[in-house]
Amino acid sequence: MASKQNVSAKSMTTLSRKKRKLTTSDWQLYSLCLIPVLLVFIFNYIPMFGVILAFKNYKFNLGILGSPWVGFSNFEFFFKSNVFTQLIWNTISNNFLFIVFGIIASLIVAILLFELKSRNATKTFQTMLITPHFMSWVIVSYMVYAILNPNYGYLNQLLALFGIEKIDWYSKPYAWPVILTITSIWKNVGMDSVVYYASLMGIDTSLFEAAEVDGANKFQRTIHIVLPSLVPLVTILTILKIGGIFRADFGLFYTVTQDGASGNLYETTNVIDTYIFRTFKDNATGNSYGLTSAVGLLQSVVGMILVIATNALSKKVDKDLGLF
Amino acid sequence: MKRQNKIQQIVLIIFFSLLCLGIIFPFWLLLSASFSNEGVITTQGYQIWPNPFDISAYEYVFRNPDQILRAYGLTFVFSISAMVLSVLLMSMIAYPLARSNLKGKSVINFYLYFTMLFNGGLVPTYLLVSRTLHLNDTIWVYILLGLINPWYVFMIRTFFKGIPGEIVESATIDGASEYTIFVRMILPLSKPVLATIALFVFLGKWNDWNTALIYITKPELYSLQYLLQKIMEDINILKQNQELGGMLSVSDIPAETVRMAMAIIVAGPALVVFPFFQKYFVKGLTVGSVKG
Incomplete structure (x- = not known):
């Protein structure tokens, strides 16, 4: 091998080589x-x-290799535990809400931005819309806290104007799918709309000219040209997002809910990722490393199957798109 | 028709102005709460306009600024180090992958790609990092974890592929080694994509709080965001004690305003700096095609 390294580089036409030998x-x-x-x-x-x-x-003193095999009992424990359906449901349903409303919101923003003529205005608005993207979930959790704090929060003050009594949001699990969806959209709508906006900028302008000649108004133009042009992109992005539906945004579900407000909100906000972390951290149960690994493995495998499947699907929609 | 267009534009501008106000509003709420008076907050709640204007929360934080300054310094150091290392290492692997004729290229591609599909999960990674490599409670855990992000590698590779092959060819004929070509030609020509990726990496590290959550126990090694997260938790704990015991007094700490002031101190600089680099972030998204 070493001798090959000594071959002079000069004698090779490196780019067009067809030889088997390594240069x-x-x-x-x-x-x-x-x-x-x-x-x-x-x-x-x-x-x-x-x-x-x-x-x-897993036993600390025995290490990974030395710990005794227990077959599928970790999985069995997880399937039989009462959190199983809760985790799966919460992860999928919350992600579903984020995907659907996220796409609708960013589509509306992109299409309306596209209708805006002034380039300067477009840029200014885009900058502001993207700002939340630069903030960490911890900072977002402070903002949500400022709004939802039961005693001092802005929302309860607003509700008080309408004579509604203080609501302790951090102990009302059923409000949280809505709160988290709004938070998620708030943080992501700017960045997500950029992709759609860029795709709109690529529409052949002669289509619009033709539409104008035919006397189409703005609304008809949007329905017949703008929306159809976005269909492939929306399809692909949706499919790809569905591929990740088993993975929850840990920061959102952990910090923004104040660690599920110490259990009060688990009913709707405990997701696979937060469950893994909490079980891992709360290692007093002894067996938790095996259990968390089992849940993690399950998530990873199902996630992988979903990504591969959805990717194959997206390739059917459009050969050029798809992740790989 | 023309007048109609004008009205439409005005309506759109009003719509977006309102939308953006709505988007920016939570920042304003934090800011206003941080400049409020603690006593007024406890009786009336957070105020939309601070009245009276009170900077005692900031005075309280800056009376003993060591902790926050250390967190700022630490976060800056590991973010910059990780950024430089990460971009360099990812370019090093992206360049060979961009060369159409390298044998075994698809193997390396798959090797990287597979890590996007499957991972060991929290516990095995934790055991490796803290029990085997002993990186926990060191700054290295911030720098070394996630140095190679396959997604970014493929983005860089796509850009490298767009560089005309003749440049490489002529340099090879002149006897330049691949190292020389990589350092002297490929990297300088790829500044736009490298800057974009560098910013992505920096932003990710700057906003990183969960690495510390898992691997850091020493308070002096708290990252900026994790420090903020801890402050939220600790004040929560204080409150619970107060409710349970009814004896502990937290009135000497202006807890609510201090908390909000901390959030502003942490978010502020990022809020001012990052929008200036916005075009790179946008470019990073629209460079788009990651396939290859």
Whole structure:
């Protein structure tokens, strides 16, 4: 191998080579990959072997390999526990709300921005709409807290104007799918609409000219040209988002709910990701590493199947789109 | 028809002005609450317009600013380090992947891609990082975790692919090594995409709070966002004690205003700085095509 490295680079037409032999330049390229590949191996691949924990009863003193095998009992425990349906339902239903209303909101914003003639105005508005994207979930949780705080919050003050008594939002689980959906849209609508807006900028303007000649008004133009042009993109993005429906945004569900307001909100806000974290942190139960690994593995596998399936689906819709 | 258009434009501008006010409003609420008087808050709640205007919350925070300054410094240091390292390392792997004729390229592609599909999950990663590598409670955990993001690698690769092959070819004929080509030509030519990715990485690290949540127990190693998160939690705990015991007094800490002031101190600089780089973020999204 070392001898190949000594082959002079000058004698090669590196770009158009068809030879099987590896050239110096090949080795140089491989060597560039080395550190990144190694890092990925350490931080991504080694933990993958750790999923055997899901089939073990982890004991600190025995380590991963030494701990006894317990078969599928961790999974069994999870399936039989009463949180199972709660987690699956909460994760999927909340994500479903985010996807549907998120897409509607960002589509409306993009289409209306597109109708706006002044470039300066468009830019200013876009900047403001994107601002929440730069904030961490912790800061967002402070804002939500300022609004929803039962004693001092802005929302209860507003409700008081209408004679409605103080509501302790952090102990009302059924309000939270709505609160979280609004929060999620608030944070993401600016960035999400950018993609649609960019796609609208690519519409062939002759279509609009033709529509104008035919006497179409703005509304007809939107219905017949603008919306149809967005259909493939919306389809793809929706499909891809459905691929991730088993993964919850941990920051949103953990900080914004104030850690599920210490249990009061679990009914609607406990999702797979927060459950894994809480069970992991609350390690007093002893067996929790095996259990959390099992839940994590389940999420990972189902997530992977979903991504592959939805990606195949998106390729059927449009060959050029799709994740891979 | 023309007048109708004008009216439409005005309506649109009004609509977006209102929408943007709505989007910005929560920031204003935080700001206003932070400049309010604690006593007024406890009787009347947070105010939309601080009356009287009171900076005692900020005085309280800055009377002992060490903790927040340390968190700022630490977060800045690890965000910058991670940004530089991450962009460099991701370019190093993206460049070979952008070369159409490299053998085994698809293997490396899949090797990266698979990490997007499947991961070991929280516990195995935690055991590796803190029990095997002992990175917990060190600054390295902030820097080393997530250095290579496949998504960004593919974005960089897509950009590299757009660089004309003749440039590389002519340099090779001149006897330049791949290293020279990479450092002297590819990287300088790719400034737009590298800047975009660098900002993405920086933003992600700057806003990182859950790494500390899992791996950091030493208060002096709290990242900025995690410190903020802790303050929210700790004041919650104080309140619970007060309700349970009825004895503990928290009145000497202007808890509500201090909390809001902390949020402003943490969010403020980012709020001022990041919008200036907005075009890069937008570009990063619309560069779009990640496939290859």
